[in-house]
Amino acid sequence: MNSAHVLLPLSASERGLGGEVFGAWCQTSPPRPPSPKRRGGRRSSLTLLTVFVLAVAAPARAEPFPVAIHIDASKPTGDLKPIWRFFGADEPNYAYMKDGKKLLAELGELKPKAVYFRTHNLLTSGDGTPALKWGSTNAYREDADGKPVYDWTIVDRIFDAYLERGVRPYVQIGFMPKDLSLKPDPYQHRWKPGAKYEDIYTGWAYPPKDYKKWADLVFAWAQHCVEKYGRAEVESWYWQTWNEPNIGYWRGTREEFRKLHDHAIDAVRRALPTARVGGPDTAGGDRYLREFLEHCVRGTNHATGAKGTPTDFVSFHAKGAPRLVDGHVRMGIGEQLRGIDGNFAIIASFPELKDKPIVIGESDPDGCAACSAQVYPQNGYRNSTLYASYTAASFARKHDLAAKHGVNLEGALTWAFEFEDQPYFAGFRTLATNGIDKPVLNVFRMFAKMGGKRLTVTGDGAVPLDVILKRGVREIPDVSALASLEEKKLSVLVWHYHDDDVPGPDAAVELALAGLPLEKGEARLQHFRIDDEHSNAFTAWKAMGSPQRPTADQYAELEKAGRLAATGDPEAVRVENARATVRLKLPRQAVSLMVLTW
Numbered sequence: 001m002n003s004a005h006v007l008l009p010l011s012a013s014e015r016g017l018g019g020e021v022f023g024a025w026c027q028t029s030p031p032r033p034p035s036p037k038r039r040g041g042r043r044s045s046l047t048l049l050t051v052f053v054l055a056v057a058a059p060a061r062a063e064p065f066p067v068a069i070h071i072d073a074s075k076p077t078g079d080l081k082p083i084w085r086f087f088g089a090d091e092p093n094y095a096y097m098k099d100g101k102k103l104l105a106e107l108g109e110l111k112p113k114a115v116y117f118r119t120h121n122l123l124t125s126g127d128g129t130p131a132l133k134w135g136s137t138n139a140y141r142e143d144a145d146g147k148p149v150y151d152w153t154i155v156d157r158i159f160d161a162y163l164e165r166g167v168r169p170y171v172q173i174g175f176m177p178k179d180l181s182l183k184p185d186p187y188q189h190r191w192k193p194g195a196k197y198e199d200i201y202t203g204w205a206y207p208p209k210d211y212k213k214w215a216d217l218v219f220a221w222a223q224h225c226v227e228k229y230g231r232a233e234v235e236s237w238y239w240q241t242w243n244e245p246n247i248g249y250w251r252g253t254r255e256e257f258r259k260l261h262d263h264a265i266d267a268v269r270r271a272l273p274t275a276r277v278g279g280p281d282t283a284g285g286d287r288y289l290r291e292f293l294e295h296c297v298r299g300t301n302h303a304t305g306a307k308g309t310p311t312d313f314v315s316f317h318a319k320g321a322p323r324l325v326d327g328h329v330r331m332g333i334g335e336q337l338r339g340i341d342g343n344f345a346i347i348a349s350f351p352e353l354k355d356k357p358i359v360i361g362e363s364d365p366d367g368c369a370a371c372s373a374q375v376y377p378q379n380g381y382r383n384s385t386l387y388a389s390y391t392a393a394s395f396a397r398k399h400d401l402a403a404k405h406g407v408n409l410e411g412a413l414t415w416a417f418e419f420e421d422q423p424y425f426a427g428f429r430t431l432a433t434n435g436i437d438k439p440v441l442n443v444f445r446m447f448a449k450m451g452g453k454r455l456t457v458t459g460d461g462a463v464p465l466d467v468i469l470k471r472g473v474r475e476i477p478d479v480s481a482l483a484s485l486e487e488k489k490l491s492v493l494v495w496h497y498h499d500d501d502v503p504g505p506d507a508a509v510e511l512a513l514a515g516l517p518l519e520k521g522e523a524r525l526q527h528f529r530i531d532d533e534h535s536n537a538f539t540a541w542k543a544m545g546s547p548q549r550p551t552a553d554q555y556a557e558l559e560k561a562g563r564l565a566a567t568g569d570p571e572a573v574r575v576e577n578a579r580a581t582v583r584l585k586l587p588r589q590a591v592s593l594m595v596l597t598w
Contacts, residue, residue: 002258002492003201004311004356005271006318007425009243009252009299016062017204017390021545023214031233032554033201033370033427034412035060035517037269038296038582039514041251042266044290049588050123055415055518055549057444058088062434063505064097064503064505064506064507064508064585065370065506065508066184066508066509066510067458067459067461067479067507067508067509067510068460068461068509068510068512069457069458069459069461069479069480069481069494069509069511069512070457070458070512070514071456071461071483071490071492071508071511071512071513072455072456072459072515073456073483073485073513073514073515073516073578074514074515074519074578075453075492075515076453076454076455076456076485077403077453077454077455077456079342079451079452079453079454079455079482080399080407080451080452080453080454080482081399081410082111082114082447082448082451083117083398083409083410083411084390084395084409084411084412084413084414084444084447084480085106085110085111085114085115085394085411086115086116086117086361086413086414087115087116087117087413087414087415087416087417087419088117088118088119088123088170088305088361088413088414088415089117089119089120089135089369089416089418089433090119090120090132090133090134090135090369091119091130091132091134091135091419092120092121092122092128092130092135092155092158092160093130093136094130094135094153094417094418094419095117095119095158095161095162096157096158096160096161097130097420098435098524099418099420099434099435099468100161100417100418100420101161101165102164102432103417103418103431103435104117104161104162104167104281104434105165105166106204106441106507107165107166107167107431107444108165108166108167109166110444110445110447110448111167111284111448111466112132112166112169112371113168114171115166115168115169115238116167116168116169116237116282116301116411116413116500117140117162117167117168117169117417118169118170118171118172118238118361118413119136119158119172120172120174120175120243121135121136121174121175121177121204122155122158122171122172122173122174123132123139123140123141123155123173123174123175123217123221124136124137124174124175124176124177125138125140125141125177125178125179125187125310126138126188126203126315127264127448127533129455130192130420131190131191132145132189132191132370132382132419133189133191133198133200133370134189134191136154136188137142137154137155137158138151138154138162139152139154139155139221139518140177140179140180140217141150141177141179141431142179143178144152144377145170148216148217149212150217150221150224151219152221152224152228152376155221155354156228159225159229160592163229163233167544168233168236169237169238169239169470170237170238170240170359170413170429171239171240171243172241172281172527173221173239173240173241173242173245173264173268174204174207174241174242174243175205175242175243175249176203176204176205176207176208177204177217177328178203178204179215180208180209180210180213181204181206181207181208181209181300182207182209182252183203183206183251184203184207185203186202186203186478187202187203188202189201189202191511193312193370193374193375193376194375195252196370197392198248199247199320200323201248201249201251202395204251205249205251206247206251207251207252209259211259211260211263212300214260214263214264215263215264215266215268215303216265216267216594218267218268219265219267219268219271220269221453222234222272223269223271223272223277223291225236225237225271226271226272231272233560234272235272235274235275235276236276237276237523238276238277238278238313239266239275239276239277239278239363240267240277240278240279240280240281240315241260241265241279241281241523242252242257242260242261242262242267242279242280242281243281243284244281244282244283244317245257245280245281245288246282246283246284246285246288246289247283249283249382251416251461254288254291254292254474255587257292258292258295258299258309259302259303260300260349261279261280261309262301262302262309262402263302263303264289264306265279265303265309265310266301266303266304267448269526274407276312276313277310277312277313278311278312278313278314278315278356278357278359279292279311279315280292280315281316281317281361281362282316282317283317283319283490283543284317284318284319284339284343284344285314285316285339285342285346285499286342286343286484287342287344289294289316289346289347289348290346293311293337293350293353294350295309296308296309296311297311297350297352297353303416304398304552309354310348311353312337312356312357313356313357313358313359313410314347314356314358314359315358315359315360315361316343316355316360317360317361317362317363318336318337318339318340318360318362318363318369319335319336319362319363319364319365319366320332320333320336320364320365320366320390320394321334321335321336321366321367322366322379322381323378324361324377324380326352327501328500328501328502329377329378329381329386329500329501330382330458330474330499330500330501331365331381331386331390331472331473331499331500331501332360332365332366332499333365333390333394333468333472333473333497333499334469334470334471334472334473334499335366335471335472336363336364336365336394336461337394337396337397337398337426337468338469340360340398340401340540341401341404341405342405344358344401344402344405344407344409345405347407348405348406348407354406354407354408355407355408356408356410357408357409357410357411358402358407358409358410358411359410359411359412359413360398360409360412360413360414361413362413363398363412363413363414363415364414364415364416364429365381365387365390365429366378366379366429368429369415369416369417369429369430370428370429371425371428371429371591372427372428373427373428374427375425375483376427379429380427380432381428382427382429382430382440383433383437383438383439383538383539384427384439384501384589385438385439385530385531385532385536385589386501386589387438387440387591388439388440388442388443389495389496389497389531389589389591390451390497390589391414391440391443391444392443392446392493392495392497392591393473393478393480393481393495393497395412395447395482396414396480396482396493397465398466399454399482400465401465404465408529409488410423414431414444415540416430416431416440417430417431418430418431418432418433419433419574422434422546422547424436424539424541424546424548424550425438425546426536427573428454431444432562435555435559436537436541436555436558436559436562437559437563438536438537438538438562438595439535439536439537439538441528441562442528442530442535442563442585442591443530443591443594444561445515445564446493446528446530446564446593447493448592449491449528449593449595450484450491450493450593451484451486451491452483452484452485452486452487452489453485453486454482454483454484455482455483455484455485455490457481457482457483459479459481459504461478461479461480461507461509462478462480463475463476463477463478463480472499473497473499474499476499477496477504478495478496478497478498479494479495479496479497479507479586480494480495480508481493481494481495481511483524485517486553488517488597489595489596489597490513490516490595490596490597491594492513492593492594492595492596493591493592493593494509494511494584494586494591494592494593494594495586495590495591495592496586496587496588496590496591497589498588498589500587503588504588505588506585506587506588507585507586507588508583508585509583509584509586510581510582510583511578511581511582511583511584511594512579512581512595513580513581513596514579515578515580516575516577516579516580517578518578518598519575519577519578520575520576520577521575521598522572522573522574522575522576522598523572523573523575523580523598524570524571524596524597524598525572525573525575525582525594525595525596525598526566526570526594526595526597527566527567527568527569527584527592527593527594527595528565528566528592528593528595529562529565529566529567529590529592529593530564530590530591530592531587531589531590531591532547532587533567534565534567535560535561535562535563535564535565536561536562537559537561539561540557540561541558542590543562544557544558573596573597578582582596
């Protein structure tokens with residue numbers, strides 16, 4: 001076999017621990033002691049383990065360890081669904097502000113009119129002034145006689161900001177307006193990073209004092225949306241009630257939440273019988289999710305008295321659990337995937353729901369976007385390529401878990417957006433900072449370049465799914481790929497991920513491509529990369545001296561550094577017998593997208 005061999009460039013610098021910024025984070029909280037190591041290997045080849053261990057123990061410029069990845073373009077496993085196209089945030093009002101509009105436009109460009117945004121506080125009382133974990137629209141108030149007064153001005157402004165930029169609403173029906181709350185005072189919280197998280201649960205989290213007024217509010221809102229945006233547009237949206245009712249976001253009972261949900265969904269369906277409705281967007285799920293779904297399938301509807309509640313999609317949340325170990329961040333990818341695994345099993349146990357679309361309504365490495373790494377050092381991954389490699393590795397496994405349970409995964413929503421007027425790279429879980437894109441956003445740009453059929457990928461560098469579910473990626477790194485085939489285009493997303501944010505050797509990856517639609521000839525290879533040198537405004541910002549007031553020239557340079565970058569010009573690749581070989585060196589926590597066209 002005469003296959004083409006293309007050697008692609010290695011990043012010029014090793015990735016460190018985040019420099020001065022990381023050091024400052026570590027000083028805010030003492031590191032936790034390391035967890036005991038678990039016994040047992042994950043690969044059949046002890047040779048690879050030995051090579052990796054020796055490489056880690058060697059000097060900084062250790063020899064790369066070999067990884068072989070095989071992709072057979074003749075063996076598709078089904079459509080590669082764009083599950084990545086969902087985003088969200090606590091604070092709705094940022095959507096129409098300067099940097100919010102800029103970022104929304106970038107999200108809309110990924111897949112116009114197919115990207116969705118979910119947000120809290122769409123019915124919360126207030127003047128629209130945002131704060132951390134807070135927002136408001138003042139959509140509802142009551143006059144002196146207790147009669148409802150609706151005002152859609154701010155919520156329209158939010159939805160307009162989405163739709164004008166190719167983004168559609170994933171409508172969260174909540175929270176409780178002050179004049180409708182059973183316990184309205186205190187109402188607006190003043191939470192700041194470092195304060196008790198429970199401080200956020202104030203009057204907006206309580207049940208309504210009148211369920212008819214609640215239902216009338218939701219009906220009027222949905223009806224207004226149909227009148228303003230058109231029936232066909234609103235039919236494309238998702239509608240769901242509240243957020244994480246199984247924790248402090250809901251101060252009522254489980255049965256009261258089902259009542260709230262039934263009345264809300266009935267109201268939406270009365271305004272638009274073809275509306276797409278679902279829920280419950282629980283924190284995790286477990287027994288609460290099972291009981292809720294049992295009610296939706298077989299229970300008595302609180303609003304109609306009929307059996308069950310309309311359910312077009314099922315939603316729950318899944319979060320990882322990073323922590324500080326020996327002065328460095330250790331991610332918790334295993335915890336997030338275990339949550340998804342368990343909830344998929346619950347949904348699959350209902351024959352009536354097994355084929356329903358599932359949206360993981362928040363799917364993230366940790367549980368608090370507004371908890372800055374300057375106060376919570378375990379969140380120190382957020383500016384770096386670690387967030388990017390985690391995202392690549394975890395999204396691929398979400399596809400795998402859906403296949404394992406035979407469920408219909410439609411989306412996994414990334415709860416990250418931007419915080420207006422905060423310091424640059426302050427350690428929030430965001431996609432951009434002050435209008436400058438972070439490395440993680442470029443993973444979604446990579447995802448957006450993929451499509452068509454998902455291909456079979458095998459290799460000796462992937463951590464098996466069952467091992468990740470049991471103990472994460474704590475031993476040998478996870479070096480694997482997600483591949484797709486479209487007409488005359490093969491895309492391969494390759495990542496080098498490890499839970500521990502410490503230096504390690506590069507992976508010398510060999511991609512063996514077989515079953516190509518092109519039997520013989522020349523293909524064109526474009527290599528996109530996220531590492532220290534490419535698609536990384538954070539390293540560029542640090543190289544400038546970490547300016548909090550960058551000059552116009554510096555800002556333009558950071559904007560450019562934040563975009564998805566190629567390693568160089570496209571290269572020619574010879575294909576023989578429908579086969580080709582591509583080699584690349586991939587630094588730890590880096591991600592590459594190889595796009596082969598012919």
